[in-house]
Amino acid sequence: MIALTKAVHIAALAVWCAGLLALPVILQAYGRRPETRTQAGFAEFRLLAHRAYIALITPAAVIAVAAGTALIFMEGLRDAWLMAKLAAVAGMVLIHAWLGHLIGKSGEGAGRYRLPSPLPALGALIVLMAAVLWLVLAKPDLAPLAEHLPDWLRQPLGRELDPALVPI
Numbered sequence: 164m165i166a167l168t169k170a171v172h173i174a175a176l177a178v179w180c181a182g183l184l185a186l187p188v189i190l191q192a193y194g195r196r197p198e199t200r201t202q203a204g205f206a207e208f209r210l211l212a213h214r215a216y217i218a219l220i221t222p223a224a225v226i227a228v229a230a231g232t233a234l235i236f237m238e239g240l241r242d243a244w245l246m247a248k249l250a251a252v253a254g255m256v257l258i259h260a261w262l263g264h265l266i267g268k269s270g271e272g273a274g275r276y277r278l279p280s281p282l283p284a285l286g287a288l289i290v291l292m293a294a295v296l297w298l299v300l301a302k303p304d305l306a307p308l309a310e311h312l313p314d315w316l317r318q319p320l321g322r323e324l325d326p327a328l329v330p331i
């Protein structure tokens with residue numbers, strides 16, 4: 164069962180990572196072509212970016228995260244390298260959301276929205292993916308580093324949640 168879940172995890176994250184790397188290139192190279200300024204070219208660009216995002220890349224991300232979360236419980240992992248990996252994955256998720264925001268805006272601004280360059284996201288994604296892969300494959304012993312974290316990050320403080328934050 165662990166082997167199957169790991170296979171699902173790796174297959175889904177391969178699609179997710181490939182899609183995350185492709186999206187900034189599509190937005191930059193495809194979205195700024197002169198043809199994209201025509202109705203037909205714009206429709207093609209929207210279909211490619213929007214469909215790829217909602218029908219392929221986001222579902223792959225959800226499956227990769229769900230299978231990875233299941234693996235944590237199946238293998239009973241609590242190590243510091245895993246926490247570092249999750250922090251890097253959180254960065255990937257934030258960039259995923261930002262690219263979705265750009266794709267949405269590119270179709271809703273009625274020509275007034277000026278798309279910022281998505282290329283810095285590409286650089287950040289390459290760094291984050293390399294970090295995630297190194298952490299999960301090398302499994303470095305980060306426990307000594309964790310000891311330098313402030314106390315409030317290392318133990319539960321037993322505080323009550325602010326009532327304004329309680330949903331029901």
Ligand code: HEM
Nearest residue numbers: 176180227228231232234235238240252292295296299300
């Ligand atoms: C919230 C998201 C994620 C969670 C909770 C998660 C969790 C896990 C866990 C628990 C394992 C098993 C580790 C082991 O058996 O040693 C694993 C394996 C793996 N993960 Fe993730 N992961 C996530 C996202 C990612 C991402 C985004 C990548 C790549 C960029 C990735 C790459 C891998 C690889 C390559 C393995 C196989 C490692 C091995 O078997 O040696 N994971 N993941």
